[in-house]
Amino acid sequence: MASIDPLMNAFVTLMVMLDPPGNAPLFLALTVGMSQAERFQVALRGCITAFIILTIFAIAGSGILKMFGITIPAFRVAGGLLLFWIAFEMIFEKRQERREESAKRAVTKDQIRNIAAFPLAIPLIAGPGSISAIVLLSSTHPKPLERVGLIGVLLVVMIALFAALIVANRLDRLLGETGRAILTRLLGVLLAALSVQFVADGVKALATG
Template sequence: MHLELLVNALVTILVTIDPPGLAPIFLGLTPGMSRAQRIQVAFRACLISGTILIVFALAGSAILSLFGITLGAFRIAGGMLLFWIAFEMIFEKRQERHEKSAERAVTADHISNIAVFPLAIPLVAGPGAISAIILLSGSFAAPLARMELVGVIVFCIAILFAALVIADRLDRFLGETGRMILTRLLGVILAALAVQFVVDGIASLEI
């Protein structure tokens, strides 16, 4: 059961941050940069987004309590949000939204700060990923279990960093068709996980 929770957390986080989908956007945000500069941007973006997600993993329950929100209610709301993200992935809407965020960053002359915006926020540590982390933190309530969740986040961010470092090769390997197939497949998996979050949330509500 515990291994199942860890696998569920790994899949949920990886799908919401979507390393293969971010690779071509990362290339579009870093034109003309050397490989060393791209690695520096990727490292900074991963460090910032990873820190944000870890903070929500450790303090997510406290944040919910502060606003008087029960975990069951947040599971339902978060599950609905994740389902919408899954819908966007399946019907190619999420990639378009990410590309628009990237275009706004470029036109606003934020090239020197792209590691922060839009890479770290909102492309990696966006509403979907933050909601997923808070939802998952409810299943990792014990201190040791919470550290395991932090470990899963670090592992996922490391995978993201690797994907960004080899973004040019990954983009060539997958191609347009490969990215479409992978994104839709991940979207279906995320949709199923989102429905499970809603079901668990409804079951936990005291009516």
């Protein structure tokens, strides 16, 4: 059976990579204008989708990327570019402008599914960093029971992340409209920096590889 120490290391690694406290305010900014029930659906769908994706990578390891001829650095560059696009919209209120144009239209199930899948599940939760981490962790847990333990740890971390996203609703009520606008732009800048770092790391790895 898997020993406690490797599983504890996996828990710490996944907590750092999935970063529940850090993803909560990003989730808040991405779901501006949604009700608590709609945010609950987005959070639930996003976490379940990300859990399934990361579980597949935990089981199959790096074989999936190799099958498509994709390297982790290339995946990192692609994820970084997608995140930069999101950050641009957050900073310059492009997302908010689209919401205002359709203010009379209720949030549909398709919108909830779309946001849950992208950008929440991919690449914010199941992004290059977390996929890289789960692939590396799976290589240190080669036995079937060890893989089961790793997936169990992933489930615990994902539940913690889901709880953090739900708590973000309370933060929304405290901030108000002005606070949300400030937070959205601030997080947009931070997300832009993070996306540039993803791209830079990926390009560096591709150049040296």
